Amino acid sequence: MSLFSLFGALEIGLIFSLVALGVFISFRLLRFxxxxxxxxxxxxxxxxxxxxxxxxxxxxxxxxxxLAGAAAGVLTALLNVHLKIMDLLxxxxxxxxxxxxxxxxxxxxxxxxxxEPTVFSVLQPEWLVDYIxxxxxxxxxxxxxxxxxxxxxxxQQGLAIRATGSNPRMARSQGVNTGAMIILGMxxxxxxxxxxxxxxxxxxxxxxxxxxxxxxxxGLAAVIVGESILPSRKLFMLTLAVVLGAIVYRxxxxxxxxxxxxxxxxxxxxxxxALLVTVALVIPLLKQRYARRKRV
Amino acid sequence: xLSLPKKALLSLSVISLAMSASFAIAAEPVKSVAVTAIVxxxxxxxxxxxxxxxxxxxxxxxxxxxxxxxxxxQGNTATAAQIARKFIGDNPDVIVGIATPSAQALVAGSxxxxxxxxxxxxxxxxxxxxxxxxxxxxxxxxSDILELEKQIELIKEIVPEVKNIGMVYNPGExxxxxxxxxxxxxxxxxGLKLVEAAAPRTVDVSSAARSLVGKVDxxxxxxxxxxxxxxxxxxxxxxxxKIPLIASDTxxxxxxxxxxxxxxxxxxGEQTGRIVVRILNGEKPGDIQPQTSENLQLYxxxxxxxxxxxxxxxxxxxxxxxxxx
Numbered sequence: 001m002s003l004f005s006l007f008g009a010l011e012i013g014l015i016f017s018l019v020a021l022g023v024f025i026s027f028r029l030l031r032f033x034x035x036x037x038x039x040x041x042x043x044x045x046x047x048x049x050x051x052x053x054x055x056x057x058x059x060x061x062x063x064x065x066x067l068a069g070a071a072a073g074v075l076t077a078l079l080n081v082h083l084k085i086m087d088l089l090x091x092x093x094x095x096x097x098x099x100x101x102x103x104x105x106x107x108x109x110x111x112x113x114x115x116e117p118t119v120f121s122v123l124q125p126e127w128l129v130d131y132i133x134x135x136x137x138x139x140x141x142x143x144x145x146x147x148x149x150x151x152x153x154x155x156q157q158g159l160a161i162r163a164t165g166s167n168p169r170m171a172r173s174q175g176v177n178t179g180a181m182i183i184l185g186m187x188x189x190x191x192x193x194x195x196x197x198x199x200x201x202x203x204x205x206x207x208x209x210x211x212x213x214x215x216x217x218x219g220l221a222a223v224i225v226g227e228s229i230l231p232s233r234k235l236f237m238l239t240l241a242v243v244l245g246a247i248v249y250r251x252x253x254x255x256x257x258x259x260x261x262x263x264x265x266x267x268x269x270x271x272x273x274a275l276l277v278t279v280a281l282v283i284p285l286l287k288q289r290y291a292r293r294k295r296v
Numbered sequence: 297x298l299s300l301p302k303k304a305l306l307s308l309s310v311i312s313l314a315m316s317a318s319f320a321i322a323a324e325p326v327k328s329v330a331v332t333a334i335v336x337x338x339x340x341x342x343x344x345x346x347x348x349x350x351x352x353x354x355x356x357x358x359x360x361x362x363x364x365x366x367x368x369x370q371g372n373t374a375t376a377a378q379i380a381r382k383f384i385g386d387n388p389d390v391i392v393g394i395a396t397p398s399a400q401a402l403v404a405g406s407x408x409x410x411x412x413x414x415x416x417x418x419x420x421x422x423x424x425x426x427x428x429x430x431x432x433x434x435x436x437x438x439s440d441i442l443e444l445e446k447q448i449e450l451i452k453e454i455v456p457e458v459k460n461i462g463m464v465y466n467p468g469e470x471x472x473x474x475x476x477x478x479x480x481x482x483x484x485x486x487g488l489k490l491v492e493a494a495a496p497r498t499v500d501v502s503s504a505a506r507s508l509v510g511k512v513d514x515x516x517x518x519x520x521x522x523x524x525x526x527x528x529x530x531x532x533x534x535x536x537x538k539i540p541l542i543a544s545d546t547x548x549x550x551x552x553x554x555x556x557x558x559x560x561x562x563x564x565g566e567q568t569g570r571i572v573v574r575i576l577n578g579e580k581p582g583d584i585q586p587q588t589s590e591n592l593q594l595y596x597x598x599x600x601x602x603x604x605x606x607x608x609x610x611x612x613x614x615x616x617x618x619x620x621x
Contacts (some may be wrong), residue, residue: 008381008405012374099496103467110396110470112423114404130405131381142446204377205404206423208397209468211373218374250378257367257382269375 005254007131013250014138015200016218018145019244020226021239022192023219028238029153030165030185034216035091036076039098040069040190041215044197045207046102049111052202058119062198069194072098073186081179102209109209111201118202134203141199145192146239152188153235161185193219221277222246228280252276327356327528327576328363330383332402333394334429334602336520339545339561340394342553346565346574347392352418354573363388373397380437383461390572393437396422396470403435414568415561417471425586430506432582439588440471440519440559442544444478446592448462448486451542451610454601455514462491462512462539464504464520464530474516501526514540517548519559529550531600538605549595550620554606559589593617 019037026034044065051061074095079090103109124133152158165170166180172178193215201207226245230237256272331347333340344366348358356362365383369376372486380401383391390410393399399413403424412436412470413424451458461483465472491512493504501523508515515534517523523530524545531552534541543553546560567590575581594612597620601608613619 001383002385002387004385004387005378005382006385008378008385012377012381016374099468108470108473109468110400112400112421112424114400114423115426199373204373205400205405208373208400208470210371210397214372214374253375253378254382257379269370269372 004131005258006251007135007180007188009125009132009136009250009254010154011198011203012246013247014135014142015196015203016222016250017142017243017246018192018196018199019215019219020222020242021145021149022196023216024118024190024223024239024242025149025185025189025192027223029162030189031164032077032182032186033088033091034073034076034186034189035088036072036094036098036186036190037193037219038212038215039102039115040072040093040193041197041200042193042207042209042212043072043100043105044069045201045211046105046111046193046197048198049113049201049207050105052113052116052118053111058117058122058202062119062195062202065198066191066195068085069197070187070191072181072194073188073190076190077183081182098212099209102212104208106209110206111208112206113202114205120202138199141195144244145195146243149188149239150236157184173228186266217273218246218249221273224277225249225280228283230286231291249273249276305461326361326363328365328386328388329356329390329392329505329572330365330367330388330577331392331394332366332376332379332383332388332398334373334397334398335521336546337367337524339519339524340415342562343394343565343568346562346567347414347569350566350569351573354570354576356573356576370547371399371568373401377401377405384409390575392568392572399424399437406434407598408434410575411435411437412568412571412575412581414564415440417441418474419586421474422470428586430583430585434581434583436571436581436586438564438571439586440561440564441588442475442518442592444475444482444559446557447542447544448482448488450516450555450594451516452486453541453609454606455540456556458488458513460489460491460512462493462505462508463514464493464495464501464508464515464523465520466496467494468496469520469522472518472520491614495520495526497524498522498526502529502533505530506537509533509537509539512539514542517553518543519541519545522615524548526551535600535603540604540606541600546593546595546618547616549597549600553597554604554608555596555602555612555616557592557594560591560593563591563593564589599621 026032047068048061048065051064052058076091076094079085080087120134123137160176161181164178168178222245223242226241230241331344358364367379369379376398384406391402392412393402395415398415402411411434416439419425419439425435483490493507495501495504529546541553544558545555546556546558549556594616595618596616
C-alpha cells in the first residue's frame with residue numbers, strides 16, 4: 001500500500017469521523033434513529049460549494065454549511081417532537097426532502113471546486129504537499145470537535161441531553177424539557193455532519209448530489225467498530241472510539257482496494273463492510289466467553 | 297517422471313522454453329494504466345473495453361508490457377475518492393477516469409500523474425480543464441457531448457410537424473441537466489418548446505413519460521442513466537400513446553426508440569485509448585487538446601416507427617449505419 005493511499009484513507013476517515021460523532025450523538029446519546037444524515041451531508045457540501053463559488057470566504061462558507069446541517073436536524077426533531085411523527089419516519093421524510101432541496105441549492109447536480117479557494121488551499125503553507133497537509137488540518141478540526149463535545153456533554157445542558165436519551169421520563173420528572181433537548185441534540189449532530197459534507201466537498205473536488213448515498217451506513221459502521229475496539233462507558237473514551245472507528249473503517253477499505261492478491265476489489269467493498277461490522281460485533285461476545293472460561 | 301512418455305517430456309521442455317521466452321519479453325519496460333469508473337453500466341463498460349482494445353492494437357498487451365487495473369466505485373463518491381487516492385499513490389503512467397465524479401476525484405487528487413477523462417459531457421464546466429484548448433496541465437480526455445443542432449435536425453426530419461419536444465431525465469445527473477439547459481436556450485430559435493418530466497429514480501421513468509402524453513409531439517432522451525436503464529418502460533408509453541421516441545445512444549434504438557444519432561461508447565473508448573497510447577509513448581497530456589467523439593452513428597428502428605405511428609423518410613433509412621426491423 002502506498003503512502004499516498006494511506007494518507008488518503010486517513011483524510012477521508014477523519015472527515016467521516018465527524019459524521020460518526022454526529023451519528024453517535026443521535027443514535028447513542030439521544031437514542032434517535034436518524035437517517036437525516038444521508039441528506040445533511042450533501043446539504044453541507046452543497047451550501048459550502050455554492051457559497052465558495054459565489055465568492056464567499058471558504059471559512060465563512062464552511063460555517064454556513066454547518067448551520068445548514070444543524071437546521072436540517074432541527075427540522076427533523078420538530079417533525080418528531082411537535083408533529084408527533086415517529087422518529088425514524090421523520091428522519092426519512094427529511095432525508096428525501098433534502099434531495100430536492102440540495103438540487104435547488106446547487107441548481108445542477110455537480111458543483112466543482114477544483115479551481116476555487118478552499119479552507120485547505122488557504123491554510124496550507126506552500127512547502128507542504130496536499131496529501132499530508134489536508135489530513136493535518138483535519139486532525140486539528142476533529143480533535144477540536146471531539147474535546148468540544150466532551151466538554152459540552154459534561155455541562156448541565158449536555159447532561160440534560162444525555163438524560164433525555166437514556167431515560168426521558170426520569171429526565172422530565174427532573175424538570176428537563178425533553179423536546180427542546182432532542183431539538184438541540186439533533187442540531188449538534190447534523191451540524192457536525194454538515195461540516196463534514198462541506199470539508200468533503202473541499203477535499204474531493206466538489207459537491208455532487210450523489211455524495212450522500214450510504215452516509216448513515218458508514219457512520220453507524222464507524223460507531224460500532226469503534227465501540228468494539230475501545231469498549232467503555234466514559235464519554236471521553238466513547239468519542240475517541242468513534243473517531244478511531246471511522247479511521248479504521250477507511251483503512252480497511254484502502255486495504256480492500258490494495259488487496260488484488262487475494263482477489264478483493266472495490267466491487268466487494270459492501271461485503272467487506274458487512275463482514276467488518278459483524279466481526280466488530282462478535283469480538284465483545286468472544287471476549288466475554290473467554291473471560292468466563294478463565295474464571296472457571 | 298520416469299513414467300512420462302518422451303512426447304510429454306518434449307512438450308514440457310517446449311513449455312519451459314516458451315516460459316523463458318516470455319520472461320525475456322517481460323523484461324522490456326512495462327507500462328501501467330489504471331482505469332476507474334463511478335459505476336458499472338453497459339455504456340461505461342464498453343468505453344472501458346474500447347480503451348483496452350486500443351491499447352492492445354498499439355502493441356500493449358496485458359501481462360506482457362502492460363499492467364492494467366480497473367476499479368468501479370459502485371456509485372459511491374467516497375469510494376471513488378479512495379480509488380483515486382490509491383491509483384495516484386500507485387503512480388501509474390496514465391489514469392483514466394470514466395464519467396464526471398471519478399474524473400473529478402482524480403483531478404482533485406493529483407497535479408502530476410497524467411489523467412485522461414472519458415464519457416464526461418462538459419469537462420470545462422466540471423473544471424477538469426480550464427478550456428477546450430490543450431490544458432497545459434496533467435489532464436486531457438474525450439467528451440461525449442453531442443451537437444444539439446444535429447439532434448434537432450434529426451427530430452425535425454422524423455416528425456416534421458413537431459412543436460413540443462418532451463424530455464424525461466434525472467435532475468440529479470449533471471450530464472442530463474447540461475443537455476436540458478442547452479435545449480432551453482436553443483429550441484426557441486427553431487420555434488420549438490421543451491417540456492420536461494423529471495425521473496429521480498429508475499422506477500419514475502414510466503410515470504414521468506406518461507405525464508408527457510398529450511403535451512408533446514415527440515420524446516427525446518439523452519444518455520441519462522435512469523432513462524437508459526428503464527428504456528423498455530419508456531418504449532411502452534411511446535407505443536401505447538403513439539409518441540415517437542428519439543434517443544441519443546445507439547443501444548436504445550434496439551430497445552424501442554425510432555432512431556438515434558449518437559455516440560458509440562465503444563468507439564469513444566477506443567478514441568480515449570489512442571490518447572492514452574500517445575501519453576505512454578511520451579507525449580504530455582497538457583499538449584493534447586480535449587476531444588469530442590469522432591464519428592456519430594445513425595441507427596433506425598423500422599418496427600418501432602410503425603408502432604409509434606411514424607413513417608420514416610427513405611433518405612433517413614438510406615443514411616443509417618444500422619437498420620433494426
